[in-house]
Amino acid sequence: MMMKSSYSSYLSILFLFFLLLVDKSLSKSGARFSLTRAVFMPHHPVIGGSQWDQTVETVEQQESAPQPTKQIKGLSKIKDYFSNFGYLPSSGGTFNDDLDQATVSAITTYQRFFNLKITGDLTNETLQQISLPRCGVPDMNFDYDVSKDNVSWPMSRYHRRWFPDRNLTYGFSPASKIPSNATKVFRDAFARWAGSVPGLNLTEMNYNSADLKVGFYNLDEGVEDVVWGESIIRLNASNVVSGEIRLDATKDWKLPGEKGENGTALDLESAAMHHIGHLLGLDHSNDEESVMYPYVLPSRRQKVKLSSSDKENIRLVYSKGHSGNGGSWGVVRIVTTLALGFAYYAVVLA
Template identity: 45%
Template sequence: MMISYLVEFLLILLLIIVNTTLSAYIPQFSPSFGKQIMKENASKKSLDKSKQESSPPLDSQLSPTENQDLSQIKKYLSVFGYLQQNVESFDDVLDKETISAIITYQQNFNLKVTGNINDEFLEHIAFPRCGIPDMNLNHGHDTLNVSWPNGNKWFPKGTKNLSYFIPESEFTLEAMAVLRNALSRWSKITKVMNFTETPYDDADIKFGFYNSNDKIEDVVVGFSLIILQQSSKRKLGVIGFDNIREWVLPSEYLWSWKFDLESEAMHQIGHLLGLDHSYDEESVMYPTILPSQQRRVQITASDNQNIQQIYTQSNPTSAHIKSFGFTRSSSVLASSFLLGFVFLFLFN
């Protein structure tokens, strides 16, 4: 069994080595991006207040404005699908493309739409969140054989059961029960998929922790990926939780700096079942962990409706959220960001 884990790890490591030419595209966020953004919040107050409160047409934004450290915000907007730019072009200029990306973000999250970097916007992007982009996902397996979840097309059509593996070396018995309960809740409420626990080698879905190695911004707490095994052409789902976080169980008190394991599990399982992010704050698929809603585990009526729509379509895809095509440069960026996680599952 140990050999199997080692082989899979070496395959992932090999992908990283083979694609070192893409290393220049991997977003190098500061290890404390969220905290940095909050500090910059104060400095942004020096901007013209009329710009903070008004929403001028994009056509009037003809003269780019330079703002210190805007490049970090551009990286955030690009990584999460709002800004279609190559990472090499990130600068501190507030151009029309960035203003448009900010407006889309504000619209999606029901913030005041200004197109400006105001306090509300800065506070929101500093909240912890899922690592999967909100839009413009790279759905292909043509690069690196790794992608974000692609609806339920990653497993054969008509599949009614997915197997999973939870490593005892990674999770306590109580935590393992929480993950099983999350899978069971999705199965019982939506009735679209059953889940069976199996050994590592047979599992369709594998849970584990990853080490970000400070190569991604610290707002991300978890993610899910699809890995295409070249030898068998089989696709596997991976759910990873950030190893540096302090995760709590449903029975434990949830402090502001701790994270609810069940909530993140529900969210990532939803991705593997085919759901994209929802901007309904009550939804388990809401991408951001709000201070007022750190624990979100109940599948809402809209969540169920969205997943039923996916599984009743003749050509299933996650259709409840707007999706756009990827350019080549943004595809490279998304694929490189996947490697930026450098997830290390420490199975024994």
């Protein structure tokens, strides 16, 4: 990790020490998504991830400027992170610990996208950003094909209207046993999106026949520490069959008006707004006010109101003549698991 002063190094060490304290103070629960009292029971979500702790412990602080051939033990895990979210091309195998020019470029692109100070090295500010809980959909630079598994992430790099029809349906997974006050959160979110586009209708129907499907799953394949949910599109040839919202059932989800157990809950309404936006055709935004911003920021714990950019983008997607059908498809690799865990510090969602 490249730091520009001993003072910055000191601050970074304090931050890493804080992460370790959080990790040791909170135990990882194997509890499944369970519902009692018609509300979400807290699952004491993992705040520290051992793989990320090991990474930040072993990535030593450096005093000199980054060099293309410099090796930093543990950097391969950070490369995985940037690769999975679209900033670094796949290595075709496992990444090494070389701080090469491609990695410096990935860090720079990441810093530019999220309006961080552009340095090309892993500053304390950059590490804090990647430690935050976030959506599992990549931010950029993915091509698509349906030759494998007929499933893809929602399109990134530009907005894509997946469903040509303006009359769409949604349904809730019976297996998730989502309580009525939680399904109401989603109904309100669907209504809010429908109201943003003239002629767009979103109505509820049974899960199996619905265009947009909502469910909760145990996302426990190495992503549970940082990713709170994901969206996917199922296709047949070049035609969209359905879109799915997949939220992590092991997280502590906060319903409207609740603070959540231990102040660590994630806001369900914000997550609903974000992932509905993906299925309607919106990419991630670097506007911190947007519901499509991929991270949960401590300063913006709840985002359910569409920003000006959200309204403009969704209207663009559903403008006359704009369609997701046709066009060329590239090669897709659907990443069903991120090969690393990331610790994030406790985010209080009041």
